[in-house]
Amino acid sequence: MDVYVMVLQNDGSALAGAITAASVALADAGLEMYDLVVGASLRQFGNYTLLDPTEDEEFHSKQDAKEINNGNITVGLMPSMNQVSALMQNGQLEQHTASEAIKKCLETCQKVYSVVQHCLIESVRKKLDQQSLTSAST
Numbered sequence: 001m002d003v004y005v006m007v008l009q010n011d012g013s014a015l016a017g018a019i020t021a022a023s024v025a026l027a028d029a030g031l032e033m034y035d036l037v038v039g040a041s042l043r044q045f046g047n048y049t050l051l052d053p054t055e056d057e058e059f060h061s062k063q064d065a066k067e068i069n070n071g072n073i074t075v076g077l078m079p080s081m082n083q084v085s086a087l088m089q090n091g092q093l094e095q096h097t098a099s100e101a102i103k104k105c106l107e108t109c110q111k112v113y114s115v116v117q118h119c120l121i122e123s124v125r126k127k128l129d130q131q132s133l134t135s136a137s138t
Contacts, residue, residue, distance in 0.1 A: 003033055012054035013041035019076045019086060025114055035078035036116055037085050040108035042101045044093055045070045049101065051108055069097050075105035079113040 003026070005018040020040030029037055043053035046069055050057050057071060071091020077123055085108075093101065 003109065009135045010055050012056070013039075013052050013065065013074075014055075015039065015074045016041040016052070016076075019074075019111065020116065024120065027120055035081045035083075036113065036120075037076045037078055037087070038109040038112045038116060039074060039076045040105040041072065041074045041109075042093075042105050043072050044097060044101055049104065051104060068092050071096055071097065071098075073101045073105060075102060075109060076105055076111075077109035079110055 005022055007014050007018065019037055023033075027033060037119045041052055041058070043050040045056050046067065051081030052099040053072070069092070071089060071093045073093070074082060074086070074088045076086030077083070087102070089098065
């Protein structure tokens with residue numbers, strides 16, 4: 001199965017958002033999946049760390065591009081399986097900094113996961129309510 005995502009407006013962290021949106025769309029459509037995939041992005045420049053960076057923060061940093069610890073990390077996580085399904089890094093990060101950035105992205109994915117689960121549960125409830133109304137009227 002191929003999933004295509006068209007980004008109509010990029011306010012930053014588009015890949016992380018696309019990963020999460022595609023996963024939620026597949027689950028909402030009723031496809032069997034091992035787990036949802038939740039995405040998170042992080043921008044590191046120098047000593048500054050930004051989770052879910054805006055487009056300006058993500059691509060137009062005022063820091064010198066040659067500086068170490070200047071880069072982006074995007075993680076896709078299947079939280080209930082605790083398995084990373086996507087990992088992308090741009091720029092230069094020291095090993096320790098990259099490791100800490102990945103940990104922060106993983107923590108963010110876990111937090112977003114509970115929100116996504118809640119949204120899917122509400123979607124199923126609405127579908128069941130509509131189905132019961134349709135059955136009752138026939």
